[in-house]
Amino acid sequence: MQRTTTTPAVRSSLFAGLLALAACLGACCCWKEHGKGGIVPLEPPDSRAVWSIEVADAAEAGLLEQELQLQLVRQEGTKLYFYATENLRGRLQELGYEPAEANPFEVFRRVVLVERRGAEESLRGYGVQVINREERHWVVEASLANLRALARAGYRLLPLGAHDPRPRLVLIRVGKDEEVQRVNELHVDIFSVSRPGGATVGGQGLVICGAAFDNQIDRLRQEGFEVELTSDVCPTPYERGKP
Amino acid sequence: MRDRTLILRLAAVAACVWTSDTTARALPIDFSSFHTPSQVNTILADLEAAHPTLCKVTSLGSSLEGRPINVIKISDDVTVDDAGEGDVVFFALHHAREWISVETALYLAERLLNEYATVPQVKAAIDNLEIWIVPVANPDGYAWTHNTSGYRYWRKNRRMNSDGTRGVDLNRNWGYQWGLDSGSSPTPVNDEFRGTAAFSEPETTAMRDFLAGLHNVKTLLTYHSFSELFLRPWGYTTADPPGEPTLSRLATRSIAAIAAVHGHTYGETIGYTASGETTDYLWGEMRVSAFTPELRPTTGGLSGFSPPASAILPTAEENYPAALALIHDAGSREVWIRDYVGDTGAEPSAVWTVSGWSHAFWTSPDISTVPATLEQGATVTLNVHVSNSTGASKAGVKVDVYYTDPRISLEFPNPSAVLIGTTTVTVPAGGLTVSMPWTVPVGANSWGELHWCVGAVLQHTTDMPLTTRAERTSNVGIRNFQTEPLLVGTNLIVAATNFLEIDAELAVVVDRLPPGWEVKVPEPPKPRPGPRPTSIERKARLLRAQGRLLAPDETVYLPIRIVPPPNARPGDAVDLTVHGALLPLVPGQRDAVGNGFTYRVVFDPERLLAQGRD
Numbered sequence: 001m002q003r004t005t006t007t008p009a010v011r012s013s014l015f016a017g018l019l020a021l022a023a024c025l026g027a028c029c030c031w032k033e034h035g036k037g038g039i040v041p042l043e044p045p046d047s048r049a050v051w052s053i054e055v056a057d058a059a060e061a062g063l064l065e066q067e068l069q070l071q072l073v074r075q076e077g078t079k080l081y082f083y084a085t086e087n088l089r090g091r092l093q094e095l096g097y098e099p100a101e102a103n104p105f106e107v108f109r110r111v112v113l114v115e116r117r118g119a120e121e122s123l124r125g126y127g128v129q130v131i132n133r134e135e136r137h138w139v140v141e142a143s144l145a146n147l148r149a150l151a152r153a154g155y156r157l158l159p160l161g162a163h164d165p166r167p168r169l170v171l172i173r174v175g176k177d178e179e180v181q182r183v184n185e186l187h188v189d190i191f192s193v194s195r196p197g198g199a200t201v202g203g204q205g206l207v208i209c210g211a212a213f214d215n216q217i218d219r220l221r222q223e224g225f226e227v228e229l230t231s232d233v234c235p236t237p238y239e240r241g242k243p
Numbered sequence: 244m245r246d247r248t249l250i251l252r253l254a255a256v257a258a259c260v261w262t263s264d265t266t267a268r269a270l271p272i273d274f275s276s277f278h279t280p281s282q283v284n285t286i287l288a289d290l291e292a293a294h295p296t297l298c299k300v301t302s303l304g305s306s307l308e309g310r311p312i313n314v315i316k317i318s319d320d321v322t323v324d325d326a327g328e329g330d331v332v333f334f335a336l337h338h339a340r341e342w343i344s345v346e347t348a349l350y351l352a353e354r355l356l357n358e359y360a361t362v363p364q365v366k367a368a369i370d371n372l373e374i375w376i377v378p379v380a381n382p383d384g385y386a387w388t389h390n391t392s393g394y395r396y397w398r399k400n401r402r403m404n405s406d407g408t409r410g411v412d413l414n415r416n417w418g419y420q421w422g423l424d425s426g427s428s429p430t431p432v433n434d435e436f437r438g439t440a441a442f443s444e445p446e447t448t449a450m451r452d453f454l455a456g457l458h459n460v461k462t463l464l465t466y467h468s469f470s471e472l473f474l475r476p477w478g479y480t481t482a483d484p485p486g487e488p489t490l491s492r493l494a495t496r497s498i499a500a501i502a503a504v505h506g507h508t509y510g511e512t513i514g515y516t517a518s519g520e521t522t523d524y525l526w527g528e529m530r531v532s533a534f535t536p537e538l539r540p541t542t543g544g545l546s547g548f549s550p551p552a553s554a555i556l557p558t559a560e561e562n563y564p565a566a567l568a569l570i571h572d573a574g575s576r577e578v579w580i581r582d583y584v585g586d587t588g589a590e591p592s593a594v595w596t597v598s599g600w601s602h603a604f605w606t607s608p609d610i611s612t613v614p615a616t617l618e619q620g621a622t623v624t625l626n627v628h629v630s631n632s633t634g635a636s637k638a639g640v641k642v643d644v645y646y647t648d649p650r651i652s653l654e655f656p657n658p659s660a661v662l663i664g665t666t667t668v669t670v671p672a673g674g675l676t677v678s679m680p681w682t683v684p685v686g687a688n689s690w691g692e693l694h695w696c697v698g699a700v701l702q703h704t705t706d707m708p709l710t711t712r713a714e715r716t717s718n719v720g721i722r723n724f725q726t727e728p729l730l731v732g733t734n735l736i737v738a739a740t741n742f743l744e745i746d747a748e749l750a751v752v753v754d755r756l757p758p759g760w761e762v763k764v765p766e767p768p769k770p771r772p773g774p775r776p777t778s779i780e781r782k783a784r785l786l787r788a789q790g791r792l793l794a795p796d797e798t799v800y801l802p803i804r805i806v807p808p809p810n811a812r813p814g815d816a817v818d819l820t821v822h823g824a825l826l827p828l829v830p831g832q833r834d835a836v837g838n839g840f841t842y843r844v845v846f847d848p849e850r851l852l853a854q855g856r857d
Binding site: 045055056057058059060061062063064065066067068072073074075076077080095096097108109110111112131141159160162163165167169177180181183184185187189190191192193194206209210211213230 | 392394398405406407408418420421422424425426428429430431432433434435439440441442443469470481513514515516519541542543544545547548745746775776778779780781782784785786827828829830831
């Protein structure tokens with residue numbers, strides 16, 4: 001019987017092919033699971049009680065974490081959410097804080113897919129924020145309490161896929177340099193700011209290239225900005241200016 | 244058909260990964276393509292193997308998913324932790340998709356190592372400094388952008404947020420001015436999500452702790468892409484930071500150095516704010532000059548994050564001289580001013596201890612007046628002696644001289660400083676004394692005392708100050724002066740203002756006096772009784788701070804009582820030095836900033852006289 005031999009190049013190709021096959025199968029499995037819907041967890045990530053106190057700034061939160069080993073959940077403005085034992089809460093009170101128990105279903109929020117059903121206005125009635133509108137579903141963000149209400153109302157909730165949600169690529173035209181900051185305050189992911197060739201500072205306006213979710217695009221348009229959805233790669237017909 | 248195309252594409256990618264990860268380890272680095280995470284690690288290992296006496300690769304911590312955050316240290320005595328050498332730090336790839344920043348960092352490391360033997364400037368820098376380069380600050384994000392099931396344009400780290408989305412923007416997670424909605428997002432789904440708290444991420448915590456563990460950080464560059472900009476603090480606001488001229492001059496020189504290579508002139512501003520970013524932390528909490536070069540290309544959409552590989556070398560090449568110039572500033576002492584008699588130009592020249600400052604760095608013998616005694620309104624000659632260590636004449640040295648209210652913490656330049664004069668001179672090898680007229684201020688300073696601080700700032704294109712603090716740079720010297728008449732009475736009024744923009748504790752220490760003389764410094768007020776302490780009081784309690792508490796911009800007046808011995812005779816005198824430092828009420832490193840004042844106190848049967856002295 002003749003033995004077959006493989007060259008390194010062939011072995012490499014075989015290996016690559018196997019990898020490709022594995023990757024493809026993996027992708028198919030993920031898609032199938034996604035298509036089935038999967039389970040959206042609507043419980044807090046931890047069964048422990050969540051507490052909150054008022055803090056002035058990030059430094060104070062950092063000191064609490066450093067000095068008391070406070071396990072932070074989130075800082076939201078002056079509100080600091082955390083997990084704490086009874087002893088730790090006592091220590092906080094000694095230091096002048098007033099820990100209050102928080103409702104974890106209000107504290108924790110989730111981003112999920114909601115299968116389209118009826119008007120978006122009805123969906124919003126449940127206190128959810130629509131991040132993106134896709135052909136068959138919405139991407140929404142809401143507190144666990146609101147999502148549970150949504151589920152009780154018969155909406156079908158689906159978990160995010162590995163690449164959800166993806167912002168849209170946009171071109172935003174602004175008239176004045178200061179308006180770039182406004183776009184930034186709406187948390188658009190700004191890639192670059194360009195000025196049409198030959199324009200002077202404060203002159204013909206600027207073009208921002210970036211990525212934004214539908215709710216951000218809505219807000220931009222409400223505020224009068226001209227927003228254009230674009231393809232995967234923004235055109236680059238502009239000279240960079242200094243906004 | 245579509246599936247088949249997908250399989251072919253995946254096969255091509257897999258083949259590419261297979262071959263590239265098993266190719267021979269070889270230097271020089273091949274910059275004809277972007278490098279995968281494993282290739283970056285191989286390059287670092289190869290650099291270490293090729294230059295075992297000059298570089299060492301370690302990890303400064305682990306990412307969320309457990310990947311090491313590697314740092315390559317470059318120094319002549321690389322295995323020694325030399326407290327006497329300054330540290331220069333380079334970060335790259337806070338944002339996962341900004342691949343060109345990794346290449347720029349690798350290029351910098353390789354070129355420094357290669358040029359050690361042939362370029363004297365590089366040798367001097369490596370001999371005098373510890374240079375730290377972190378090519379991938381966000382290893383999980385970087386891996387995700389290279390993963391075939393990942394996403395090439397991912398920005399954040401890979402934190403699984405509680406809302407089910409992924410990622411925290413590591414360059415919005417640093418602690419200075421963290422949490423402002425104007426420059427970061429509180430919403431996890433957004434790409435500028437700042438995290439649940441400042442330094443909530445292991446990557447930023449590791450970088451912060453790494454910096455805190457260094458002896459003397461001089462400057463830092465954190466490479467990003469893109470837009471071709473050279474950004475400086477503040478990021479969180481459009482207002483100028485304290486010491487803006489120092490940062491501005493460094494940025495201007497860097498931009499010129501970049502442009503000189505391939506003609507690309509980087510811009511200076513980005514047009515919007517970013518809070519919780521790296522350079523603000525460095526300047527805001529440490530007064531270390533720090534910059535964000537936004538690399539090529541100038542503009543674009545997502546494509547801007549994936550420029551052609553042909554852009555790597557020009558980008559890295561043009562950024563090298565700017566980095567080298569900052570490295571040179573950090574390691575050189577070409578022109579300088581003594582902070583006190585016996586100062587050798589070491590940086591820092593003084594450090595804060597429980598006994599106060601180790602040296603009275605506010606008494607520069609290189610700054611003096613003729614006549615020595617100052618009268619209000621008189622025009623005197625102000626002399627600034629500039630030393631030159633280069634052994635040759637040094638042309639183009641700019642000397643800026645200011646005076647200011649001597650608040651307990653001083654910076655030069657600072658927004659309230661008054662420019663006395665500026666001149667550009669050639670300093671011969673033996674040094675040079677620059678003279679200029681100064682009209683002594685009439686009346687009291689803003690806290691009612693008759694003393695002032697003169698500060699001199701030296702700049703040369705090859706030797707720039709990297710901070711505004713005199714004890715941290717030999718390019719800045721300060722000297723406190725008191726005008727006549729003398730302070731009368733038994734109390735010296737010492738005032739301190741918190742200019743740090745963050746809550747701080749004021750520490751005041753008075754040097755021990757000869758036997759019999761006593762000094763009584765008022766105790767800080769006791770904590771107020773009651774259940775609702777203020778934020779600053781809570782922070783002080785957490786840190787068990789004992790000093791007086793000062794909110795930003797708050798000024799405190801401390802009457803220091805001097806009690807002479809019972810047997811004191813008219814004319815008896817003592818020297819009294821008051822040391823002051825602001826210790827910020829922040830987690831992590833609490834970097835003391837301040838200075839002091841030295842008085843000669845003379846006993847008179849009717850009163851005590853106090854006057855400023857050397």
